[in-house]
Amino acid sequence: xxxxxxxxxxxxxxxxxxxxxxxxxxxxxxxxxxxxxxxxxxxxxxxxxxxxxxxxxxxxxxxxxxxxxxxxxxxxxxxxxxxxxxxxxxxxxxxxxxxxxxxxxxxxxxxxxxxxxxxxxxxxxxxxxxxxxxxxxxxxxxxxxxxxxxxxxxxxxxxxxxxxxxxxxxxxxxxxxxxxxxxxxxxxxxxxxxxxxxxxxxxxxxxxxxxxxxxxxxxxxxxxxxxxxxxxxxxxxxxxxxxxxxxxxxxxxxxxxxxxxxxxxxxxxxxxxxxxxxxxxxxxxxxxxxxxxxxxxxxxxxxxxxxxxxxxxxxxxxxxxxxxxxxxxxxxxxxxxxx
Amino acid sequence: xxxxxxxxxxxxxxxxxxxxxxxxxxxxxxxxxxxxxxxxxxxxxxxxxxxxxxxxxxxxxxxxxxxxxxxxxxxxxxxxxxxxxxxxxxxxxxxxxxxxxxxxxxxxxxxxxxxxxxxxxxxxxxxxxxxxxxxxxxxxxxxxxxxxxxxxxxxxxxxxxxxxxxxxxxxxxxxxxxxxxxxxxxxxxxxxxxxxxxxxxxxxxxxxxxxxxxxxxxxxxxxxxxxxxxxxxxxxxxxxxxxxxxxxxxxxxxxxxxxxxxxxxxxxxxxxxxxxxxxxxxxxxxxxxxxxxxxxxxxxxxxxxxxxxxxxxxxxxxxxxxxxxxxxxxxxxxxxxxx
DNA sequence: CGGCGTGTTGTTAACGCTCACAGTCTGACG
DNA sequence: CGTCAGACTGTGAGCGTTAACAACACGCCG
Numbered sequence: 001x002x003x004x005x006x007x008x009x010x011x012x013x014x015x016x017x018x019x020x021x022x023x024x025x026x027x028x029x030x031x032x033x034x035x036x037x038x039x040x041x042x043x044x045x046x047x048x049x050x051x052x053x054x055x056x057x058x059x060x061x062x063x064x065x066x067x068x069x070x071x072x073x074x075x076x077x078x079x080x081x082x083x084x085x086x087x088x089x090x091x092x093x094x095x096x097x098x099x100x101x102x103x104x105x106x107x108x109x110x111x112x113x114x115x116x117x118x119x120x121x122x123x124x125x126x127x128x129x130x131x132x133x134x135x136x137x138x139x140x141x142x143x144x145x146x147x148x149x150x151x152x153x154x155x156x157x158x159x160x161x162x163x164x165x166x167x168x169x170x171x172x173x174x175x176x177x178x179x180x181x182x183x184x185x186x187x188x189x190x191x192x193x194x195x196x197x198x199x200x201x202x203x204x205x206x207x208x209x210x211x212x213x214x215x216x217x218x219x220x221x222x223x224x225x226x227x228x229x230x231x232x233x234x235x236x237x238x239x240x241x242x243x244x245x246x247x248x249x250x251x252x253x254x255x256x257x258x259x260x261x262x263x264x265x266x267x268x269x270x271x272x273x274x275x276x277x278x279x280x281x282x283x284x285x286x287x288x289x290x291x292x293x294x295x296x297x298x299x300x301x302x303x304x305x306x307x308x309x310x311x312x313x314x315x316x317x318x319x320x321x322x323x324x325x326x327x328x329x330x331x332x333x334x335x336x337x338x339x
Numbered sequence: 340x341x342x343x344x345x346x347x348x349x350x351x352x353x354x355x356x357x358x359x360x361x362x363x364x365x366x367x368x369x370x371x372x373x374x375x376x377x378x379x380x381x382x383x384x385x386x387x388x389x390x391x392x393x394x395x396x397x398x399x400x401x402x403x404x405x406x407x408x409x410x411x412x413x414x415x416x417x418x419x420x421x422x423x424x425x426x427x428x429x430x431x432x433x434x435x436x437x438x439x440x441x442x443x444x445x446x447x448x449x450x451x452x453x454x455x456x457x458x459x460x461x462x463x464x465x466x467x468x469x470x471x472x473x474x475x476x477x478x479x480x481x482x483x484x485x486x487x488x489x490x491x492x493x494x495x496x497x498x499x500x501x502x503x504x505x506x507x508x509x510x511x512x513x514x515x516x517x518x519x520x521x522x523x524x525x526x527x528x529x530x531x532x533x534x535x536x537x538x539x540x541x542x543x544x545x546x547x548x549x550x551x552x553x554x555x556x557x558x559x560x561x562x563x564x565x566x567x568x569x570x571x572x573x574x575x576x577x578x579x580x581x582x583x584x585x586x587x588x589x590x591x592x593x594x595x596x597x598x599x600x601x602x603x604x605x606x607x608x609x610x611x612x613x614x615x616x617x618x619x620x621x622x623x624x625x626x627x628x629x630x631x632x633x634x635x636x637x638x639x640x641x642x643x644x645x646x647x648x649x650x651x652x653x654x655x656x657x658x659x660x661x662x663x664x665x666x667x668x669x670x671x672x673x674x675x676x677x678x
Numbered sequence: 679c680g681g682c683g684t685g686t687t688g689t690t691a692a693c694g695c696t697c698a699c700a701g702t703c704t705g706a707c708g
Numbered sequence: 709c710g711t712c713a714g715a716c717t718g719t720g721a722g723c724g725t726t727a728a729c730a731a732c733a734c735g736c737c738g
Binding site: 397 | 723724725726727
């Protein structure tokens with residue numbers, strides 16, 4: 001009640017008030033079976049009266065488990081990472097774990113190492129690294145001592161377990177869809193070359209084209225931002241013979257659509273466009289965007305499941321790799337090629 | 340090196356190797372002035388040799404400071420909250436604090452209380468609540484014992500300090516802009532009524548209209564989602580005499596634009612549209628969206644500055660309220676009314 | 679040459695909790 | 709009626725760190 005400056009109640013205070021030992025209080029708190037029902041209620045009453053809350057720091061010191069998980073991420077402002085982290089947080093809390101977040105500003109190896117060290121000091125029980133850049137993935141090769149780590153979109157990282165969406169398959173889906181509509185070939189606006197996801201999408205696109213015996217045109221490089229998509233779109237609008245474009249994410253696709261609109265290029269009548277991610281906005285682009293959905297929430301959930309398995313198994317669980325399948329979403333930005 | 344299962348080195352191990360007492364090691368680690376230079380290097384060498392990392396949990400137990408800040412948020416998938424949390428995280432880490440995140444799924448009072456309790460158990464040094472709903476704000480009236488709290492967009496919450504963007508001013512800016520273009524009146528698609536931000540925008544819109552002596556039309560209610568904007572857009576397209584719409588966020592504005600496009604309503608020729616937030620996509624909508632920018636990163640930074648001030652001042656700093664001004668961004672979705 | 683401040687180091691006691699172990703008290707059983 | 713398993717409860721130690729204080733060496737001053 002009174003916001004007493006003095007000192008928060010501790011277990012011993014509760015014990016005194018309830019007329020038991022501090023150990024009995026501990027037993028009640030931890031649902032130990034051998035406590036008389038009457039004793040239990042007396043303790044609970046005392047806890048309530050004092051507004052006692054147990055000190056998890058002290059507990060962590062002795063149990064050597066903080067019940068805290070670390071998350072290392074890069075730019076949680078982007079829809080993908082944000083959704084993944086959200087999934088992680090939900091799953092972790094459901095399992096009774098806290099989540100401590102570190103957002104990277106630089107993507108280099110040193111940055112990742114620093115973040116991992118930082119979290120290790122805090123004695124986290126495990127770490128999820130959401131770092132889809134090649135450089136970040138490499139930094140996982142030499143991880144800190146003994147803390148279980150799971151990488152999201154981590155690619156061929158050292159011997160850490162990974163959870164990822166099958167980027168190659170997703171890109172193939174997109175490309176095959178366009179090919180199936182009769183387009184001679186498909187152009188590609190890619191993500192930054194440092195990103196593993198960008199690379200996987202290029203690979204899937206190439207694979208689909210070559211499987212169909214088509215020539216892969218030169219890649220237009222982007223950086224995930226709508227602006228870079230816009231710039232690529234202006235270039236594409238000025239080129240002859242372009243009828244289909246696979247853009248590596250929905251934000252850039254928006255930029256492409258905008259550029260096409262400005263140039264009077266009608267979508268899908270003259271050029272078909274496919275995106276990637278399925279952000280909530282895509283459905284309301286003009287025209288509604290055909291895209292490939294990534295289930296980020298599932299990725300987050302899975303990574304926690306995997307991490308907890310590793311934590312609870314204590315030691316080496318071997319290297320696992322869980323792959324979440326992408327899903328093709330047909331909307332109005334693609335159409336059969338016109339003769 | 341060898342991933343020894345045994346035990347991580349502790350301060351005593353370092354002390355033994357360096358031939359000093361553990362207290363001297365502690366002094367070196369905490370940059371205590373009175374340590375001979377030669378001793379210091381010997382200790383640092385030992386630390387390096389053993390790969391020692393100090394245990395912040397033990398430290399927190401004795402210092403009673405965890406150097407961890409709690410963040411309570413709601414749906415960090417949305418651009419606004421995500422950006423704010425990002426700003427918070429950056430500022431906190433720069434100040435040497437960890438950030439522990441709790442995302443709410445339910446927005447009720449109990450949910451907020453649970454989250455605060457949860458964080459209090461973990462002995463966080465302070466808490467930022469990003470909970471712009473009326474119900475969440477009310478839950479702040481009775482906060483836990485003794486932990487400093489700062490609310491983001493918290494409105495008239497109890498006696499906690501707040502940081503917020505001036506929603507009323509932003510809405511007024513948007514509405515006045517439209518009025519200034521000669522529109523007779525301005526329609527409004529609002530956010531969910533439970534949100535303080537939605538309420539502030541309605542208020543600013545009303546104030547601007549009535550200051551200009553205009554009648555405020557009926558509000559079209561939305562829920563921030565593009566879909567709800569789309570539905571409102573279809574209704575507006577079917578109504579006579581609508582020439583200007585102020586939409587409470589950019590995502591809904593996208594839906595409105597989509598609906599208008601489908602109905603053949605040209606923007607801005609027949610109807611002008613203004614959004615709110617300035618998400619990175621807005622600039623590439625068709626047409627590029629005139630909107631009101633909120634500097635979410637600044638909000639996050641400010642909230643941490645305020646929180647740290649409260650923490651370091653120890654006790655009551657009195658109730659502070661920092662207001663971040665919004666910024667009007669003119670693009671192509673608005674035009675003078677046609678005679 | 680004794681005393682005293684200053685710089686450096688060590689010793690001991692917390693911090694609040696859980697674990698291991700040692701009781702104590704029942705009731706059932708021979 | 710003694711014994712013993714089992715339920716319940718208490719005692720002491722220890723987790724790894726910092727804080728408070730004590731101890732020691734050194735040089736300076738009176």
